Amino acid sequence: MPETLISVDLRQSPYENEQVHNRWHPDIPMAVWVKPGDEFILETYDWTGGYIKNDDSADDVRDIDLSTVHFLSGPVGVKDAEPGDLLVVDLLDIGAKSDSLWGFNGFFSKKNGGGFLTEHFPKAQKSIWDFHGMFTSSRHVPGVSYAGLIHPGLIGCLPDKKMLDIWNEREVGFIATKPDRVPPLANPPFAKTAHMGKLKGESRDKAAAEGARTVPPREHGGNCDIKDLSRGSKIFFPVYVDGAGLSVGDLHFSQGDGEITFCGAIEMAGWVHLRVNLIKGGMAKYGIQNPIFKPSPITPTYKDYLIFEGISVDEQGQQHYLDVHVAYRQACLNAIEYLKKFGYSGAQAYSILGTAPVQGHISGVVDIPNACATLWLPTEIFEFDINPSAAGPVKHIAGGVDLPLSED
Numbered sequence: 290m291p292e293t294l295i296s297v298d299l300r301q302s303p304y305e306n307e308q309v310h311n312r313w314h315p316d317i318p319m320a321v322w323v324k325p326g327d328e329f330i331l332e333t334y335d336w337t338g339g340y341i342k343n344d345d346s347a348d349d350v351r352d353i354d355l356s357t358v359h360f361l362s363g364p365v366g367v368k369d370a371e372p373g374d375l376l377v378v379d380l381l382d383i384g385a386k387s388d389s390l391w392g393f394n395g396f397f398s399k400k401n402g403g404g405f406l407t408e409h410f411p412k413a414q415k416s417i418w419d420f421h422g423m424f425t426s427s428r429h430v431p432g433v434s435y436a437g438l439i440h441p442g443l444i445g446c447l448p449d450k451k452m453l454d455i456w457n458e459r460e461v462g463f464i465a466t467k468p469d470r471v472p473p474l475a476n477p478p479f480a481k482t483a484h485m486g487k488l489k490g491e492s493r494d495k496a497a498a499e500g501a502r503t504v505p506p507r508e509h510g511g512n513c514d515i516k517d518l519s520r521g522s523k524i525f526f527p528v529y530v531d532g533a534g535l536s537v538g539d540l541h542f543s544q545g546d547g548e549i550t551f552c553g554a555i556e557m558a559g560w561v562h563l564r565v566n567l568i569k570g571g572m573a574k575y576g577i578q579n580p581i582f583k584p585s586p587i588t589p590t591y592k593d594y595l596i597f598e599g600i601s602v603d604e605q606g607q608q609h610y611l612d613v614h615v616a617y618r619q620a621c622l623n624a625i626e627y628l629k630k631f632g633y634s635g636a637q638a639y640s641i642l643g644t645a646p647v648q649g650h651i652s653g654v655v656d657i658p659n660a661c662a663t664l665w666l667p668t669e670i671f672e673f674d675i676n677p678s679a680a681g682p683v684k685h686i687a688g689g690v691d692l693p694l695s696e697d
């Protein structure tokens with residue numbers, strides 16, 4: 290086996306592990322160095338650093354301090370990497386930590402994080418998913434099981450100071466357009482809960498005050514939450530600093546397109562087996578501004594889908610101009626209403642859409658005034674037939690069972 294260069298102890302606070310960080314800043318020292326061509330393993334915490342527990346209460350999802358996330362393993366320095374290169378990263382394999390064969394999905398309270406359907410599910414709820422080899426199922430969501438499409442929700446290289454300043458300026462400026470919004474438009478730097486890896490002293494405090502939060506995807510990749518970035522993928526990352534500084538975390542056992550529940554996919558602690566290489570000067574050679582990647586040769590083969598359409602007319606009947614966000618929300622809400630006819634609660638159905646290998650497609654963006662988005666629900670993940678028929682839907686799921694919910 291290749292060497293494990295970063296280990297995490299799930300019984301220990303991630304703040305005590307100097308090979309972990311939760312902000313983006315060029316001054317964070319490399320946790321470890323490798324050479325082009327090297328293979329190695331990095332272990333990671335789940336994105337909350339172990340805050341969410343395997344139990345039947347959503348209090349932890351309600352109470353979590355979201356300024357602490359995401360706990361990333363790295364940065365990994367790659368010898369000879371220079372600004373303008375492309376870092377080629379092979380995700381050779383990914384798995385759950387053997388002492389933690391479970392994951393969680395939740396909806397944040399609207400007052401603390403929210404989510405894609407927060408107006409419909411404003412309270413904290415949680416489901417626990419157990420791993421059975423390559424499959425997962427949940428005591429909170431009966432009647433479904435599926436193969437994992439394991440991937441890192443978050444992976445990318447350190448920004449340089451110029452890029453960091455661009456991020457902070459545009460996001461802080463954006464927040465200022467609606468400073469009182471709940472949930473907020475974006476998350477500004479926040480020093481108090483920053484974990485800057487090995488950085489110490491005054492330079493640590495200065496960097497903590499300006500380190501970019503890890504929540505959004507940005508030019509470097511970061512928290513893209515792309516389910517297809519799974520084991521076997523090859524990713525080409527822009528390099529901004531000497532050594533590149535690759536970090537990874539937020540592993541997902543499975544996720545639907547959009548990660549609509551926000552807390553989020555099936556979140557887990559685990560390990561990533563990586564190989565790195567360089568394409569010198571690759572950013573200019575290929576005109577690369579954002580990462581590009583090749584998919585895995587091995588993915589779960591669900592061939593049959595029930596596909597829900599949504600258009601850019603919102604729940605109040607208001608027209609929106611070619612808005613795919615509104616259209617995808619309608620497709621999701623349509624799927625939830627449909628699944629409720631089989632006995633699921635709305636929350637259970639929402640949890641399925643967030644965690645199963647559901648596909649989301651932008652189907653049309655030119656037919657004014659309506660965008661059309663589609664949500665592809667794999668039918669084979671259900672233990673019963675969910676197709677429409679003249680006989681009507683059968684309630685396969687016993688009523689009264691729901692996800693743990695916590696009042697604000």
Ligand code: ZN
Nearest residue numbers: 336442539553
């Ligand atoms: Zn995640």
